Amino acid sequence: MKTAEGLKDIIKPENLVYRKSSLITDKPFSYCPGCGHGTTHRIIAEVIEEENLAENTIGVCPVGCSVLMYDFLDLDIQQAAHGRAPAVATAIKRLMPEKFVFTYQGDGDLAAIGTSETIHACNRGENILIVFINNGIYGMTGGQMAPTTLEGMKSSTSPYGRDVKMMGNPLKMTELVAMLPGTCYVTRQSVHTPAAVRKAKKAIKKAVGYQKKGMGTCFIEIVSNCPSGWKMTPVESNKWMEENMFAYYKPGDLKVPAESDADAENKNEQ
Amino acid sequence: MKGNEAIAEAAIRAGADAYFGYPITPQSEILEYLMAANPHERTGMVVLQAESEVAAINMVYGGAGCGKKVMTSSSSPGISLKQEGISYIAGAQLPCLIVNVVRGGPGLGTIQPAQSDYFQAVKGGGHGDYHLIVLAPASVQEMADFVELAFDLAFKYRNPAMILSDGAIGQMMEKVYLKPQKQRSTEVPAWATTGKTKERERNIITSLDLDPYAQEQHLLRLQEKYREIERNEVRFEEIMVDDAEFLLVAYGTSARVCQKTLQLARAEGIKAGLLRPITLYPFPYERIRSLASHMKIIVSVEMSMGQMVEDVKLAVNGQVPVYHFGRMGGVITEPEEVLEYLKTKI
Numbered sequence: 001m002k003t004a005e006g007l008k009d010i011i012k013p014e015n016l017v018y019r020k021s022s023l024i025t026d027k028p029f030s031y032c033p034g035c036g037h038g039t040t041h042r043i044i045a046e047v048i049e050e051e052n053l054a055e056n057t058i059g060v061c062p063v064g065c066s067v068l069m070y071d072f073l074d075l076d077i078q079q080a081a082h083g084r085a086p087a088v089a090t091a092i093k094r095l096m097p098e099k100f101v102f103t104y105q106g107d108g109d110l111a112a113i114g115t116s117e118t119i120h121a122c123n124r125g126e127n128i129l130i131v132f133i134n135n136g137i138y139g140m141t142g143g144q145m146a147p148t149t150l151e152g153m154k155s156s157t158s159p160y161g162r163d164v165k166m167m168g169n170p171l172k173m174t175e176l177v178a179m180l181p182g183t184c185y186v187t188r189q190s191v192h193t194p195a196a197v198r199k200a201k202k203a204i205k206k207a208v209g210y211q212k213k214g215m216g217t218c219f220i221e222i223v224s225n226c227p228s229g230w231k232m233t234p235v236e237s238n239k240w241m242e243e244n245m246f247a248y249y250k251p252g253d254l255k256v257p258a259e260s261d262a263d264a265e266n267k268n269e270q
Numbered sequence: 271m272k273g274n275e276a277i278a279e280a281a282i283r284a285g286a287d288a289y290f291g292y293p294i295t296p297q298s299e300i301l302e303y304l305m306a307a308n309p310h311e312r313t314g315m316v317v318l319q320a321e322s323e324v325a326a327i328n329m330v331y332g333g334a335g336c337g338k339k340v341m342t343s344s345s346s347p348g349i350s351l352k353q354e355g356i357s358y359i360a361g362a363q364l365p366c367l368i369v370n371v372v373r374g375g376p377g378l379g380t381i382q383p384a385q386s387d388y389f390q391a392v393k394g395g396g397h398g399d400y401h402l403i404v405l406a407p408a409s410v411q412e413m414a415d416f417v418e419l420a421f422d423l424a425f426k427y428r429n430p431a432m433i434l435s436d437g438a439i440g441q442m443m444e445k446v447y448l449k450p451q452k453q454r455s456t457e458v459p460a461w462a463t464t465g466k467t468k469e470r471e472r473n474i475i476t477s478l479d480l481d482p483y484a485q486e487q488h489l490l491r492l493q494e495k496y497r498e499i500e501r502n503e504v505r506f507e508e509i510m511v512d513d514a515e516f517l518l519v520a521y522g523t524s525a526r527v528c529q530k531t532l533q534l535a536r537a538e539g540i541k542a543g544l545l546r547p548i549t550l551y552p553f554p555y556e557r558i559r560s561l562a563s564h565m566k567i568i569v570s571v572e573m574s575m576g577q578m579v580e581d582v583k584l585a586v587n588g589q590v591p592v593y594h595f596g597r598m599g600g601v602i603t604e605p606e607e608v609l610e611y612l613k614t615k616i
């Protein structure tokens with residue numbers, strides 16, 4: 001064990017391998033231990049910092065566990081009514097096209113009450129990034145069934161498991177929006193392992209690039225866990241997510257800009 | 271031009287930054303006019319047909335949160351849909367303009383004019399303790415003039431403002447003098463979300479405060495603002511009230527009807543006068559209270575089952591009898607009917 005004195009020798013800039021993004025405030029996250037919201041916040045902040053975009057970013061947070069995102073990210077942020085973030089972001093981007101605009105939404109927010117705003121923003125090809133946290137449940141209100149809740153999955157409003165005959169089928173919003181010509185980049189990621197976090201971060205970075213070029217809506221689903229809502233430990237919840245959520249919500253890219261578009265971008269950059 | 275068109279043209283000329291709306295009779299001409307006028311080329315104004323009134327009002331929230339001059343318009347059922355968003359806008363203290371070209375209801379009701387959204391407009395409409403600034407035009411000229419006035423008041427108080435019109439004034443054609451084109455403002459309010467620079471703290475647009483004591487403080491600040499609006503912004507017009515014994519109180523289309531009633535009444539030697547509230551919130555309580563002492567009776571004339579009459583009664587506070595008269599469901603009250611009613615009460 002190192003003493004505090006000994007640690008001083010180690011904590012030096014040249015030994016630094018990781019630091020908190022300067023865009024993350026000192027306010028402790030309100031998220032439950034092990035939840036994917038915190039990690040996703042972190043990688044968004046990191047990308048915005050690395051891309052030097054803070055002065056030109058406006059975020060839109062939803063109603064849901066992440067309603068207080070503005071407490072944790074040191075950015076200009078608007079808090080939208082439940083489900084309406086894509087409409088709010090539409091106006092922000094239309095009025096300030098040179099800014100980087102993103103929404104951050106849960107599955108109840110985006111895939112239930114806000115389905116219309118989501119589909120229409122994507123269909124208009126609004127030049128925004130939509131980050132979609134799919135944890136298969138309504139976290140904030142205490143674990144009710146979401147449109148994304150898996151068949152047979154228990155929640156406080158499907159206590160015997162989701163019966164798809166009565167309650168409908170889990171909704172794949174990401175597949176839906178991938179069909180729309182307005183979206184340019186649609187991908188499904190997760191943040192439950194270091195490798196997954198790196199990939200998800202790369203996806204956000206790509207989306208920043210596409211938005212700069214005005215290529216249309218970028219839509220990044222983060223399949224996430226909800227240890228409290230699922231009544232599991234963080235480790236159990238991640239395992240359950242891999243075994244069950246990934247089987248239905250298959251990680252990977254659903255839509256990437258065509259090669260020719262990417263080439264055109266590269267030329268523009270030169 | 272039509273009242274609805276006057277609103278649209280006045281919005282472009284007032285330097286509005288954006289309009290977001292969804293078609294509904296009797297106000298679709300506003301969106302149609304704006305689309306045809308191509309304001310994006312004229313001034314850079316954004317015009318977008320939203321997928322619903324819900325989306326439109328939330329677009330207004332987003333645009334207003336950036337400190338821009340943004341507006342929406344609709345008619346009664348659409349305004350009902352917007353209420354959650356309007357409440358958020360009031361809670362987050364964002365300036366914007368909402369136009370309601372009222373039609374009869376409840377439900378799908380009728381597409382004909384009515385004044386049955388008074389309660390919704392002046393008492394809140396959505397959830398929570400809040401007020402809109404509510405302007406009631408009685409002519410096409412006022413439809414045009416109140417656009418800029420509404421924006422000015424909205425920005426002065428960081429509060430949503432509503433033009434409460436109706437299908438008659440929206441569809442009516444009158445001569446109108448339009449102001450010259452104003453430049454769109456480049457000023458950025460200090461609270462607007464435009465990207466956090468190093469020179470300032472981050473700007474947050476929200477109506478949320480989970481701490482009840484902090485939320486209460488926020489609501490008290492809103493109340494202070496409403497008291498200030500009540501002190502400064504009451505507007506009304508008086509016609510033949512100096513020697514009047516019988517006072518009609520009416521706004522918008524009903525005020526136009528009552529002007530004719532005054533002529534008919536005076537021709538018969540009945541000393542009737544009219545007070546026309548121009549602001550419905552803040553309401554001219556004080557003026558009606560002081561006028562009441564000279565009157566024998568007061569009649570609130572509205573195209574509804576009697577909504578503003580409650581505010582008239584509050585103002586009069588029992589000094590003299592107060593009645594309501596008016597047709598509803600899209601039926602426009604006739605001046606003669608008002609006179610006949612008045613005579614039954616004299």
Ligand SMILES: Cc1ncc(C[n+]2csc(CCOP(=O)(O)OP(=O)(O)O)c2C)c(N)n1
Nearest residue numbers: 063064065082106107108109137138139140
């Ligand atoms: C109009 C409206 N309806 C319902 C609610 C209550 N509500 C708050 S959060 C929420 C669900 C959030 O779940 P989700 O979007 O999945 O996000 P999570 O909390 O899981 O991150 C609901 C129904 C609300 N605030 N507003």
